[in-house]
Amino acid sequence: MNLRKVSAAAACALALSVTAAACGSDDDDSGDSGDGGSKDSITVGIKFDQPGLGLKEPDGSYSGFDVDVATYVAKELGYSADQIEWKEAISADRETMLERGDVDMIAATYSITDERAQKVDFAGPYLLAHQDLLIRADDDIAKGADLNGKTLCSVTGSTSAQNVKDTIAPKAQLAERAGYSECLDAVANGSIDALTTDDSILAGYAAQDENKGKFKLAGLNLSNENYGIGVQKGDEKMKSDIDAALEKMVSDGSWEKFMDANLGPANYDYEPAPKIGDIKE
């Protein structure tokens, strides 16, 4: 009898604290996000672990092409750099973060696909990337060469890994790892021939100080990836505002400046800036 009372009381306390916690976080959410425009900050989802595109530096600052693009766009929307709140957007979470309103926009190597476009709206594209190979600087893989005899590495479950298995080289030996850095080690020590994913990501790794001169891009253009800025589904104003900002960014030369600053050291032969709404299949 006594025990039952105690456990009932404990259950009540637990239930109360859970609801209290839930209310608390709700309040936080509505403070951060909203419709944009008249608020005093904007929340942007980026990658935290992708050198050259979106990287959280040890000192807590952020660097990379996606970061520069997002900062520029936010400025055009009326937010200064210190009004931007950065959030990590890991690949599997991106649609959910936008649907819930955790972030106002996402610039995180976000390829525009039909499946994703059903869940979120895309502004842009702002970059046309291609799947490519990163090989040791002293190695060579000719254009149009058969990749079936090669050993390749990519990140578990990624689109690039699936492309290799389904179309590019179904008979190639593909190692799938948790992150690109693990693949990079294997390529550097010779146990695997090449790391494969979007050339923009590869260029980011090749441009890192500790990797300079060790790797190079093969330049094979194996697929088209159109990076867009994700916004909440149905937010037409946000989308058109971002489109206008991206257009201005290209025309005033900032796009090329960001590209050279972040991915330049890799000798990355990038495509010219894509036109808004021009999605290459």
Add this chain to the structure above:
Amino acid sequence: MDIISEYDSQILDAFWVTVKLTLLSGLFSLVWGTVLAGMRVSPVPLMRGFGAVYVNVVRNIPLTVIIVFCALGLADVFGVTMGARGNFDAQYFRLAVLGLSAYTSAFVCEALRSGINTVPVGQAEAARAIGLSFTQVLRLIVLPQAFRSVVGPLTNVLIALTKNTTVAAAIGVAEASLLMKEMIENEAQLLLISAIFALGFVVLTLPTGLFLGWVGKKVAVRR
């Protein structure tokens, strides 16, 4: 549910790899775990020491670290290919079985050792008195009774192992959680796809638990 019909054969293939990983690792860790348990109760101090160090080291290392070490350390650096050079699928599958077995055997060993402790000391003493050696005592008298009392704990270990096989995705073994990652990447439907795979694992582990629970009751030693 067109997602299920689109991926149905792939889902079955992926779960079949999960089942193979579970059964092979389960088998190897049962054998190696039994040997370890034997070592931990043996009269030879060196063997006792080895068993204790192995169990305490291995069960305290995160499984992800063990599995990733199998790929990055054993395969990439030391060139251990498990007899499957040039065939990454087989190589990483076998390395995953190696890692899972090494890890799970520590838990099998401890479950079994607790079973050995349930066998009354008099049994071992009587066996020694009629002249049986240590291995004979263990093989003929103690272990058969110990196994019968640890079916329940070993079922726990097996269910944990089934779910631990998802860690093998970290080195690219094409089991269920790797397909889950691919489907989330392609379809952008996090919750639905996660629910499908959660259900898949329940379908695997629930009957395992019920069946072995029944077996455990059947074979339990009544004292």
